Amino acid sequence: MSLEKELAAGIAQMGLEVTPEQQVKLLDYLALLQKWNGVYNLTAIRQPEQMVSNHLLDSLAVLPYLWPRRWLDVGCGGGLPGIVLAVMRPEWSFTLLDSNSKKIGFIQQAAIELDLQNVEVRCERVEQWQVQQKFDGIISRAFAEVADFVRLSRHLLKDDGRWAAMKGAPEQELARLPDGIKVEKVITLQVPKLKAARSLVVLGVEK
Numbered sequence: 001m002s003l004e005k006e007l008a009a010g011i012a013q014m015g016l017e018v019t020p021e022q023q024v025k026l027l028d029y030l031a032l033l034q035k036w037n038g039v040y041n042l043t044a045i046r047q048p049e050q051m052v053s054n055h056l057l058d059s060l061a062v063l064p065y066l067w068p069r070r071w072l073d074v075g076c077g078g079g080l081p082g083i084v085l086a087v088m089r090p091e092w093s094f095t096l097l098d099s100n101s102k103k104i105g106f107i108q109q110a111a112i113e114l115d116l117q118n119v120e121v122r123c124e125r126v127e128q129w130q131v132q133q134k135f136d137g138i139i140s141r142a143f144a145e146v147a148d149f150v151r152l153s154r155h156l157l158k159d160d161g162r163w164a165a166m167k168g169a170p171e172q173e174l175a176r177l178p179d180g181i182k183v184e185k186v187i188t189l190q191v192p193k194l195k196a197a198r199s200l201v202v203l204g205v206e207k
């Protein structure tokens with residue numbers, strides 16, 4: 001099956017609305033990942049079909065559970081999930097942050113080539129980065145254990161903001177949360193062609 005068909009079939013299976021233009025942009029992003037992976041070491045997955053499920057569909061799967069409007073993707077690596085989310089939600093803003101300057105250089109270039117006006121990139125260690133305007137949502141995938149994710153980024157979240165942690169089976173990690181952090185929801189996700197367990201954990205600060 002072509003990558004176009006793989007993507008369209010996965011989207012249909014998840015019941016998501018993705019315009020043809022957005023599908024083209026997602027595949028353009030995949031092509032950039034493939035092209036530059038050898039230089040920047042962006043992903044361990046090298047098979048394009050596997051990239052569709054492990055990267056595009058996995059990132060798309062969380063979309064129905066996110067909220068407006070100012071997002072931070074911590075430890076975004078080659079741009080996941082941030083680039084996919086930015087393609088899908090042009091009216092929201094996405095700051096993609098990673099401490100690796102090569103990866104951030106790639107994302108900066110990808111955002112220009114994909115004409116993503118709603119993407120900003122930052123090369124920082126999250127725990128050291130300070131902002132004036134905090135975020136409504138902070139997301140991460142494959143960045144750190146949930147406890148470390150919230151501890152390292154708490155200073156960047158608005159008082160009424162929430163974290164979204166993309167995880168496999170999160171139960172053990174959730175037993176180790178810092179005081180004052182509550183789990184709002186654990187959503188089990190079905191990602192087409194992905195055998196592994198996937199979930200989205202939404203967390204907030206206890207009032």
Ligand SMILES: C[S@@+](CC[C@H](N)C(=O)[O-])C[C@H]1O[C@@H](n2cnc3c(N)ncnc32)[C@H](O)[C@@H]1O
Nearest residue numbers: 075076077080098099100124125126141142143
């Ligand atoms: C395993 S990669 C995950 C990349 C991407 N989120 C994905 O799912 O493909 C973890 C990323 O976190 C970044 N990272 C690790 N510690 C960090 C820190 N303290 N601040 C910012 N980025 C960090 C690394 O440079 C790396 O790119």
